[in-house]
Amino acid sequence: MALRIAVLPGDGTGPEVIREALKVLKAVAGDEGLPYSTETFDFGGDRYLATGKIIEDEEIQTLRKNFDAILLGAVGHPEVAPGILEKGLLLNLRFQLDQYINLRPVKLYPGVDCPLKDKGPEDVNFDVIRENTEDLYCGAGGFLRKHSPQEVATQEMIATRFGVERCLRYAFEFARRKKANGEGKGLLTLVHKTNVLTFAADLWFRAFEEIGKTDYQDIQRDYNHVDACCMWFVKNPEFYDTIVVPNMFGDIITDLGAMIQGGMGIAAGGNINPDPGGTSMFEPIGGSAPKYTGQDVINPLACIGALAMLLQNGGQKKAGDRVEEAIKKTTPKLRSLAAGRMGYSTTEVGDLVIDAL
Numbered sequence: 001m002a003l004r005i006a007v008l009p010g011d012g013t014g015p016e017v018i019r020e021a022l023k024v025l026k027a028v029a030g031d032e033g034l035p036y037s038t039e040t041f042d043f044g045g046d047r048y049l050a051t052g053k054i055i056e057d058e059e060i061q062t063l064r065k066n067f068d069a070i071l072l073g074a075v076g077h078p079e080v081a082p083g084i085l086e087k088g089l090l091l092n093l094r095f096q097l098d099q100y101i102n103l104r105p106v107k108l109y110p111g112v113d114c115p116l117k118d119k120g121p122e123d124v125n126f127d128v129i130r131e132n133t134e135d136l137y138c139g140a141g142g143f144l145r146k147h148s149p150q151e152v153a154t155q156e157m158i159a160t161r162f163g164v165e166r167c168l169r170y171a172f173e174f175a176r177r178k179k180a181n182g183e184g185k186g187l188l189t190l191v192h193k194t195n196v197l198t199f200a201a202d203l204w205f206r207a208f209e210e211i212g213k214t215d216y217q218d219i220q221r222d223y224n225h226v227d228a229c230c231m232w233f234v235k236n237p238e239f240y241d242t243i244v245v246p247n248m249f250g251d252i253i254t255d256l257g258a259m260i261q262g263g264m265g266i267a268a269g270g271n272i273n274p275d276p277g278g279t280s281m282f283e284p285i286g287g288s289a290p291k292y293t294g295q296d297v298i299n300p301l302a303c304i305g306a307l308a309m310l311l312q313n314g315g316q317k318k319a320g321d322r323v324e325e326a327i328k329k330t331t332p333k334l335r336s337l338a339a340g341r342m343g344y345s346t347t348e349v350g351d352l353v354i355d356a357l
């Protein structure tokens with residue numbers, strides 16, 4: 001059956017990086033005899049400014065029903081107040097499509113400058129599995145006596161046994177699969193803050209221990225406080241194999257992860273609904289980079305990496321792996337991964353990946 005992909009170029013440089021990813025998709029699908037279809041949607045800042053609408057619930061249901069996966073360019077428009085599109089589009093899709101896993105590989109590719117002294121591709125190579133539907137992202141909380149000197153604001157960290165357990169099970173399975181493929185050592189690290197967050201972290205830790213002991217004796221369990229984890233990312237990243245982490249801490253450590261793998265030009269992630277029939281969404285982690293828009297200078301590799309993940313997770317592992325290998329052959333040719341300093345234009349980098357396929 002053809003892979004049905006909804007394409008959401010979004011704002012800023014989104015359309016430019018999407019264009020390159022679609023070029024690569026066409027090339028690899030042609031080579032592999034892989035049937036696919038794409039349909040493009042204009043959700044984003046411009047549409048919001050023109051119509052006042054971001055995305056309707058029915059439109060999300062259409063994405064859910066009619067597509068296997070979504071490829072997203074970027075969200076964020078300089079004329080729209082921060083938070084509106086992020087909440088209205090990105091978080092809305094993650095929640096309504098129940099994409100409860102945010103998978104963010106942290107891999108340093110060959111020839112990429114790493115800000116860590118004496119660390120190379122063999123040292124920076126792990127996966128972060130961030131829970132994607134709970135925690136501080138639920139928007140639970142409120143104000144009391146707003147705008148008065150006695151104002152109170154609360155923001156609640158929500159952990160449900162159900163939400164935590166499905167994320168942990170995905171992570172254990174992921175670590176097991178990596179080990180079986182010779183890509184990991186069968187080590188799963190839970191990152192939280194049990195020494196302070198004695199309720200939410202306690203639920204996570206107990207579930208981690210119980211599930212690990214009962215169903216995943218072959219996987220070694222490890223635990224880090226989130227602050228210590230940041231330290232280890234910089235000092236000993238080679239220690240990590242697979243990390244599982246709640247939403248907010250996962251948001252923070254994956255930006256640090258993106259920097260040690262060469263920056264926002266390369267970092268990709270997947271918002272995954274692993275359930276049968278689930279619609280997952282893949283995206284470059286970086287933003288819409290308004291100041292580089294329309295100049296053909298933005299790095300498309302993160303979006304091409306998101307495409308590789310879409311294929312790998314969408315039952316087309318061989319095609320996805322080929323795209324990832326082509327990215328690895330391309331990175332050594334670039335002067336830098338930063339926008340405007342690659343030594344090539346956006347279009348040319350897309351061409352290099354196709355040549356490497």
Ligand code: IPM
Nearest residue numbers: 075086087090091251254285
């Ligand atoms: C990310 C982003 C989002 C998040 C923002 C844009 C809402 O930072 O994908 O990591 O916090 O999850």
Ligand code: MN
Nearest residue numbers: 251252254255
């Ligand atoms: Mn983030």
